[in-house]
Amino acid sequence: MTAHGDPWSAVRGQPAAVAALQAALRRDEVAHAWLLVGPSGLDQPKLARAFAAALNCPDAPAPDRGCGTCSTCDRILRGVHPVVTDLEPEGANHVVAHVREDWIPTATRSLTEGRRQVLRVVAADRMNEAAQNAFLKVLEEPPPSVVWLLDVQEEGALLDTIASRCRRLDLVPWGPRELEAEAAALGIPDEQQAVLARASLGLPQRLRDLADEDVAAARERHLDIVDRLATGGPGVVVSLAKELTTWAKGRAAVVKERHALELAQYEEDFGIDERGRGWPAGMRKRITDRHQRLERREQRRALDLMLDDLASYLRDVLVIGAGGSADQLVNLDAEVAVRRDVERLPPAAAVEGLAAVEACRHALDRNGAPELQVERLLLTLALPIYAHHRAA
Numbered sequence: 506m507t508a509h510g511d512p513w514s515a516v517r518g519q520p521a522a523v524a525a526l527q528a529a530l531r532r533d534e535v536a537h538a539w540l541l542v543g544p545s546g547l548d549q550p551k552l553a554r555a556f557a558a559a560l561n562c563p564d565a566p567a568p569d570r571g572c573g574t575c576s577t578c579d580r581i582l583r584g585v586h587p588v589v590t591d592l593e594p595e596g597a598n599h600v601v602a603h604v605r606e607d608w609i610p611t612a613t614r615s616l617t618e619g620r621r622q623v624l625r626v627v628a629a630d631r632m633n634e635a636a637q638n639a640f641l642k643v644l645e646e647p648p649p650s651v652v653w654l655l656d657v658q659e660e661g662a663l664l665d666t667i668a669s670r671c672r673r674l675d676l677v678p679w680g681p682r683e684l685e686a687e688a689a690a691l692g693i694p695d696e697q698q699a700v701l702a703r704a705s706l707g708l709p710q711r712l713r714d715l716a717d718e719d720v721a722a723a724r725e726r727h728l729d730i731v732d733r734l735a736t737g738g739p740g741v742v743v744s745l746a747k748e749l750t751t752w753a754k755g756r757a758a759v760v761k762e763r764h765a766l767e768l769a770q771y772e773e774d775f776g777i778d779e780r781g782r783g784w785p786a787g788m789r790k791r792i793t794d795r796h797q798r799l800e801r802r803e804q805r806r807a808l809d810l811m812l813d814d815l816a817s818y819l820r821d822v823l824v825i826g827a828g829g830s831a832d833q834l835v836n837l838d839a840e841v842a843v844r845r846d847v848e849r850l851p852p853a854a855a856v857e858g859l860a861a862v863e864a865c866r867h868a869l870d871r872n873g874a875p876e877l878q879v880e881r882l883l884l885t886l887a888l889p890i891y892a893h894h895r896a897a
């Protein structure tokens with residue numbers, strides 16, 4: 506068992522949200538549903554686990570926090586205790602079948618240990634209308650032992666009847682000082698700390714990703730996309746799209762290898778024979794379904810990293826093109842390239858490119874084929890660059 510200290514200390518950059526949850530705990534006025542409004546990557550899982558520890562710790566030193574050292578706190582903070590569950594979308598959206606067949610049974614089951622379940626709906630704004638209507642019934646008659654945390658980036662995507670039944674907490678991007686301190690803690694070299702802190706867009710999870718050498722190297726290639734389109738023309742779109750999506754698949758392959766080892770360990774633990782016999786009923790399917798979901802999520806996360814890099818670069822081109830200064834750039838280390846590409850990419854084309862980035866995200870949300878969607882995005886950028894070059 507690991508001693509974690511005060512569980513709330515792991516939740517950095519969100520003092521207002523932490524204070525609101527602690528105040529509710531002290532007054533014994535914990536709402537049955539909370540709306541966590543803010544971009545993903547702000548340590549929402551840590552917030553949910555610290556909250557769950559406070560609600561369930563048998564040795565709590567105060568009503569507003571868990572001890573961080575008991576078995577209950579240890580398992581909650583490691584994400585392996587049954588009182589805290591992350592409900593992830595298994596595809597583009599949360600659908601009604603997930604609500605009826607997973608969420609409601611989970612919320613209404615009897616607790617074998619602990620006092621209150623914390624059910625976190627990841628990307629709750631991706632519930633389709635049927636799922637929201639089914640979920641609304643749970644909110645209208647909430648089980649007394651359940652607290653819902655709904656992660657949303659766009660509150661407007663939820664039905665008013667759902668939002669009105671939740672207490673809202675706003676989560677905010679981290680500031681430069683917090684990000685640079687995190688960069689130092691991650692072992693990022695001194696000369697890169699300010700650069701990568703700025704490039705993280707205020708998101709600690711993105712900064713942790715950029716601390717990975719593979720992701721950092723990929724970012725340099727992503728910031729080079731406009732140059733490659735300018736020098737190679739529309740003819741490089743297909744090969745470049747394949748290169749970008751192959752990298753994303755490779756990120757998922759690492760997770761897949763880890764899952765293969767995990768499955769082998771389960772087989773050893775359960776004494777599975779060479780014919781695959783010996784699994785408890787339904788367990789193998791649950792494990793493989795979870796693995797597949799996590800592998801898809803990792804590939805999508807990698808694609809989102811690429812899209813974030815490209816969008817931030819196009820934004821920098823617009824800033825410099827409008828007469829902005831270098832200290833206004835997201836990508837401080839790409840100033841020379843940005844100034845070069847201002848001459849290659851007309852402002853209207855940069856704006857169109859930003860819209861194409863968002864269109865690509867939405868298409869991926871709808872399970873569009875990644876390589877095809879990235880091709881469309883790159884072509885949207887390549888054609889005006891090529892036309893501008895021909896006219897010059």
